[in-house]
Amino acid sequence: MAYNNSIDGGVTGILNATSGGSITGVALTQYNALVGGSGNAITSIAPGSTSGVPLVSNGASANPSFSKASVSGGGTGAGSFTAYMPITAGTSSTSAFQSVATGTSNYVLASGGSSALPTWVNTTTLGGGNLVLIQTQTASGASTVSFTSGITSTYNNYWLVTDNLTCSTNVQNISLQISTNGGSSYISSGYLSGLIAVSYNSATWGTNFTSTSAFVIHRNGNASSQNSSNHYLYNFTSGSNFLGVSGESQYMTASICSTRTCMASYDSTATVNAIQIAPASGTISGTITLYGILE
Numbered sequence: 001m002a003y004n005n006s007i008d009g010g011v012t013g014i015l016n017a018t019s020g021g022s023i024t025g026v027a028l029t030q031y032n033a034l035v036g037g038s039g040n041a042i043t044s045i046a047p048g049s050t051s052g053v054p055l056v057s058n059g060a061s062a063n064p065s066f067s068k069a070s071v072s073g074g075g076t077g078a079g080s081f082t083a084y085m086p087i088t089a090g091t092s093s094t095s096a097f098q099s100v101a102t103g104t105s106n107y108v109l110a111s112g113g114s115s116a117l118p119t120w121v122n123t124t125t126l127g128g129g130n131l132v133l134i135q136t137q138t139a140s141g142a143s144t145v146s147f148t149s150g151i152t153s154t155y156n157n158y159w160l161v162t163d164n165l166t167c168s169t170n171v172q173n174i175s176l177q178i179s180t181n182g183g184s185s186y187i188s189s190g191y192l193s194g195l196i197a198v199s200y201n202s203a204t205w206g207t208n209f210t211s212t213s214a215f216v217i218h219r220n221g222n223a224s225s226q227n228s229s230n231h232y233l234y235n236f237t238s239g240s241n242f243l244g245v246s247g248e249s250q251y252m253t254a255s256i257c258s259t260r261t262c263m264a265s266y267d268s269t270a271t272v273n274a275i276q277i278a279p280a281s282g283t284i285s286g287t288i289t290l291y292g293i294l295e
Contacts, residue, residue: 014042035063071096088117131159131291140285141168144278147290148183151236151273155292158233160247162277162288165227169282174227175214176245176277178236178266183274188213192265193245199258227251227286231262236272243272 014026014034026042028034033055037043045055047066054075056067069075077096081087085099086109103109103120110121134150151158160176167174175193177186191212231247244265251258277288 033064033066068096070094086118130294132294134158134290134292136287136289138287139283141283142285143283144276145284145288146183146274146276148179148274150290150292151275153237153271156235156238156295157293158236159291159293160229160231160233160275160288161291162227162229162249162286165229165284165286165288167227167279167282167284169279172280172282173214174277174279174284176231176275177214178243178272179274179276180270180272181274183276186274186276187266190266190268192267193262194264195249195260195262197258197260199260233275239269239271241269242267 014028015023026044029044029046032044032046034042034044043063045063045065047053053066054069055064056069056073057064068077068079071077071090072094076087077090078099081097081099082102084102088098088100090096090098098117100109100117100119104122107120107122109118112118132155135147137145137147139145165174177188179186189212191214193212193214227249228251229247229249231245231249233243233245235243242265245262246264247262249260249262275290277284
């Protein structure tokens with residue numbers, strides 16, 4: 001059946017006609033979103049006061065709304081996160097994301113298993129034998145290389161590694177001295193230190209070396225030789241008698257190869273809190289890394 005409709009000149013907004021032939025105006029609010037309403041009508045959805053919030057579906061039987069995007073819709077399900085907190089998945093594949101509280105400096109994030117959030121753990125609780133990086137230094141023509149932080153009661157034993165260590169002058173000892181005042185000065189007497197050399201230059205075997213002024217950790221062959229080493233520094237922070245160094249160093253050139261075993265001790269009840277590596281003369285270049293050993 002046809003209807004003869006008339007429109008009131010005062011009607012404003014979007015015109016909406018019902019099945020009975022009535023024409024009304026749907027008022028428009030600035031910035032609202034328009035969606036289909038019941039009975040073929042039009043309705044509007046007001047945004048919230050926070051910008052950036054998306055219009056999210058509430059299913060086939062309800063109007064959408066401006067709200068947090070769910071995980072199933074590609075969002076996080078969360079409105080905000082605390083700065084610097086690690087983010088993890090939720091308790092199910094579609095649950096809102098979770099966050100882990102920020103931990104203490106230098107703690108590590110350890111798994112809590114498949115049904116729990118990870119937690120921050122002090123490295124000293126991880127078990128014995130683990131190496132914890134304290135510092136890596138790259139020297140270039142340095143007269144000394146010092147480690148003045150990180151040598152604390154957290155670790156009693158340490159691991160010192162050098163790589164591509166070269167000396168500017170020929171046939172020089174490269175030694176390690178200890179400090180008990182944070183590096184303000186270094187002890188230069190009382191050491192019992194020596195190297196057993198296994199070296200060959202196609203004609204003769206190398207000789208051994210001793211020192212009472214430092215732990216000798218290298219014997220540089222010549223300025224072109226490249227040295228590497230690994231040394232165990234034990235009992236450095238306990239304050240009990242006899243701290244020491246043991247390990248091996250190697251150097252190679254086109255005409256000689258050498259391995260030297262270091263054996264050294266120092267009889268003292270003092271607590272070490274800094275170390276210094278230096279050649280007998282000249283300068284050194286290369287990479288030196290210090291690790292703490294967890295017990």
